[in-house]
Amino acid sequence: MDKYKYIDAQLVGGNKDTGFTASQIYYLTHQISKLTSHLESHSEDYSSRRGLIKLLGKRKRLLIYLSDGDIALYAQIIKNLGIRGLKGR
DSSP: OGGGHHHHHHHHSSOOOTTSHHHHHHHHHHHHHHHHHHHHHOTTOHHHHHHHHHHHHHHHHHHHHHHHHOHHHHHHHHHHHTOOOOTTO
């Protein structure tokens, strides 16, 4: 988990609370990028593709929850992680 210290310090202020919504979004984004690179070389791995779709849905729900509660933190996370924002939010 040492590779997550930098982003934890940025997003959470050094707090190692994995229950924090911003931390969960970061960890899901990391898993999504790993699965995406796996699927680039193994395009017919349908169970990994299904797992990727489930992770994308979970991250989307967390982003909706965060945007409803703290719009400033939501904007910071979108900017830091380089992901698209939600439509209409």
